[in-house]
Amino acid sequence: MKTENIVACNYVESNGGSFKAINPSLNLPISTPFVAADNDIIDSALDKAAAAFKVFKSINKDQKSNFLRSIANELELVATALIDVAMQESGLTEVRLKGELARTTGQLRMFADLIEEGSWVDAVIMPAMPDRLPIPRADIRRMLRPLGPVVVFGASNFPLAFSVAGGDTAAAFAAGCPVIVKVHPAHPGTSAITATAIIKAVKNNHLPDGCFSMLYDGSYEVGTALVQHPHTKAVAFTGSLKGGMALHKLAQNRKDPIPVFAEMGSTNPIFVFPEAVINNAQSLSEKLAVSVTSGAGQFCTKPGLIFVMENINLDNFKNHLITAFQNSLPVTMLTPGICANYFEKNAKVLSENGVSALYASEIDKSALPNGGNPILAEVTAENWLKNPLLAEEVFGPFSLLIIIKSIDELNAIVEKLEGQLTTTVIAEAEDVAKYCAIIEDLTDKAGRLIFNGVPTGVEVNAAMNHGGPFPATNNNFTSVGSKSIYRFVRPIAYQDWPDHLLPMELKRENPYHITRQTNQTLSKD
């Protein structure tokens, strides 16, 4: 495995400090050292990205979609090594990582399909009206075009699907933007193998080398410099509120502010209404426990707050929930740091006024040094409403059951809720009839609204929205699904521009045969 930093698809030596990833299952460093990028490397990566952009922004759409498909194909060729290293670095299971690789290649091919079809550029053509009075109308043609070099931060919890060749990179490439990846220090080896697939795809498709660079760092300096670099035009990040907001501030304090698209997690509240509890206590409990604990609860969409209205079947529901949690085994968390944070945070919540544990499994630290134990805690709505700490995300297999005594409490909770990636309503028809106003109010609090389901298991398609009001995200875009491409483009209008200088998508003959709006009409003509 080549461990050097990658500048414009070339491996380069660095003078930076070295670090090692940790195998969280063994709680031991992995022997391969990686070296942080130095300032020359950062400058060189961005300079070459800016130069590559001049070519990459205008390549033929089929060349771009072939590139995306090549990355997917090349990833499948290195799948065995990739999953082996990812298991060591993340503690995730082979089954999970195989699924995640399929999601990753699926995302790349989804964007390839989108680019190949071509209409995503939202072309609008208002032809000239030379005889219009009092003044003639110019010919104006508008489409979306790429921003320029994009910095992508690898995420700890999806070493494949939200990392080097993950959704952010795929969307940026699809838009026509060169990508500079800042590797997550928890999985540098996984990143190094993924990078080989991208480099091959760049070379096989004869694209400028500057389209792809990848830099390592065990600390924050490289990420900071990348966000501050004059050539960087946008940043994509998935991680903590603290991390996302630090990048947001850096980007807004530049001389020329740039967008940081930060997805910063969520408590994904579940609202369980009475009739649903009365009718489905057991099946509901099983679904919820799986959603909270699978993958050690390390998902942005893990339900961390379960609000339930008092009802005659509440004790039965709680017992079913406890049983379901008992059936969830502790598993290794992604990193020692994430595991330590989980223990600190859940202990803090459990020590707050009125909070009690309904279920907390034991961890055998000798067998699972970084194991996260499933915990279900309980509190009254009255106490929850008094304590903002209880509204914070606990990243891990933890959920807090909040018992609501009155509609007033329910209204106060909805009023107080911060922005969420998702909110979920568990209800029967009678519940919906009774609480429809509150259910409507919940729509202002989230980016995705789920009915009688669970928020984990995020579909990757054009209808998905993975983003929500602050603090779930700091922007009004999705970071999952094909619409996430719109983070990396801006409109350009061409006025009376000669046909041979227009982008293919706007030429008079519509050579790509894409759907365009001309005056008020959509057509492919």
Add this chain to the structure above:
Amino acid sequence: MKTENIVACNYVESNGGSFKAINPSLNLPISTPFVAADNDIIDSALDKAAAAFKVFKSINKDQKSNFLRSIANELELVATALIDVAMQESGLTEVRLKGELARTTGQLRMFADLIEEGSWVDAVIMPAMPDRLPIPRADIRRMLRPLGPVVVFGASNFPLAFSVAGGDTAAAFAAGCPVIVKVHPAHPGTSAITATAIIKAVKNNHLPDGCFSMLYDGSYEVGTALVQHPHTKAVAFTGSLKGGMALHKLAQNRKDPIPVFAEMGSTNPIFVFPEAVINNAQSLSEKLAVSVTSGAGQFCTKPGLIFVMENINLDNFKNHLITAFQNSLPVTMLTPGICANYFEKNAKVLSENGVSALYASEIDKSALPNGGNPILAEVTAENWLKNPLLAEEVFGPFSLLIIIKSIDELNAIVEKLEGQLTTTVIAEAEDVAKYCAIIEDLTDKAGRLIFNGVPTGVEVNAAMNHGGPFPATNNNFTSVGSKSIYRFVRPIAYQDWPDHLLPMELKRENPYHITRQTNQTLSKD
């Protein structure tokens, strides 16, 4: 004329300080005093906007388009008084203000058409696939929905079209957002009359009063408080770089950052290539002089930099330009402050190394106390490249002709250019063939690219883009035309949501008969 602040369509007394507008033609205060909003008024306006949003966000699309049309109709009913007061407050001519009113009502009706048609919400439906393996696919339906209360800052240079009922307000209402206008202190009377039209439209269409509030301030406190208010979800601003960035910083330093859509002007460079000069010196000069000086050059799209390649006809071109500028009469500028800034800024530029005046008209200050005199200055590209001050916007009837001696200089200029609302290429076929790489590089510098035209005269339609790379704007949206609605919405995905709880646009029967994407297909079925 009622001069009180307006909270939720009601006039309220304030404890704030008072101020008067100034008639710039006379350089005298206008007798009517206005009173700044106090903190109670600000809180009340936002609280009522947040409450109104719960209703307004979901009103029937025809009710919303009727509302927009009503505002346009009501404005036409008060046109005489409106234009009379606007002339006094702005110094703009009756002809110009009549045109601006037509643009204002045209914008409102354009958005009414957009809302009535309905497909703008970008609905995507991915139906359930219960038999999909390994896991079933949920039904996911996504559309764009309004953000919540929007604060609109009135702009000095368009007292009608970018002010109380201007493009920002029309777009926000069209999106389904309540609006709180911060009046520009240069035209409070114009604003007061405009507000009567909106209030009538709110009442006649039985909308919640909280949809519209309008607050006065002669200083910055009210604007600051509005941007910082927890209920404010977005801000729209057209004005100076300094003003826009101050609001941007305020908004990004909130606990929950919100978007400020700031259009902050531009130098709108014109690149004149040799063959174009040789062939069209006179007609080109006349077009350019009108674009620089009409309306006293007080447009965001006024061309402030005219780059010309040395050529055999250059002296002739200069002479034609001077003649054309001589034919432009000085007119009154919008405010004494803007006029003073203009004199200060153009004097500064003219005193810089190597800058000389090709033409500077005299001003009779007794006849035109706030008159702005058309000025054409000249500098070599060599000196321009050394002096960043010469790349700054001079708001007023001023333009700087920059003489380019070599392709290296031309490349250096394009490289150095900051983001622009527009760039314009003046060229013949031979020029295009020779300079096509440089022309393509210009596309990265602007939001609108004009060929053999001028940047002033901004069409209001779906193809328009009025926004560009920083510092022209701080975002990747247009602030003119129907696409400007997308500033004020966010996507929401509904997963397995019951049909009767879905918004009309996403219901299974497609009751609005709008164009939606279902799987990969666009259709109205």
